[in-house]
Amino acid sequence: MPFNTMLKTLRLKKGLTQGELAKLTGLTRSAIGMYESGNREPKYEVLELLADFFNVDMNTLLDQSVPLTPRDERQIAADLEKMLADLDSKNAMAAMGGTVEDDEDRELLKASLQATMRLAKKIAKEKYTPKKYRHEEE
Incomplete structure (x- = not known):
């Protein structure tokens, strides 16, 4: 942006x-x-x-952070779907102290998890990408 x-x-x-x-x-x-x-x-x-x-x-x-690649985005999507599938069981949500009551709650949870996963991926890339490969303007 x-x-x-x-x-x-x-x-x-x-x-x-x-x-x-x-x-x-x-x-x-x-x-x-x-x-x-x-x-x-x-x-x-x-x-x-x-x-x-x-x-x-x-x-x-x-907006000088290291951008996510299409591969990163696919990996996040796959991990997110797996995580949501694991949370669908009532036992998983009960262990976390709650339940997903309806589709709106599920979408909010999904959006929150996706934003967190994207941020974590960006932070990791910034931390571990050598400076010579970063796309920063000097």
Whole structure:
């Protein structure tokens, strides 16, 4: 996700307007608007400020993490389906202290597990991928 889209997404997740974000960060509403429209790129100090404000790292803001490959995505999907099949037994869910009551609960559980598995895969790839193979902009 490009910086401008990520900034808007993070702002909306906090339920803030551009003006409110500007007041809370000391930036101008105009600057926030230009960042979100992609008409201006922030300086390093502004990136640091926004990363701290949203409690994310700068790689998240700039989407410079190691991307997942189609093979990674297939492996996650396969692992997720196996995990959900294992959880379908009432004994498995009872051991975890609950049950999946309906399809909506199952979909929420699936989405949560998938997001967690993707994040874990990205963290592992970032940790174990040599720097020379990373696709970071210098």
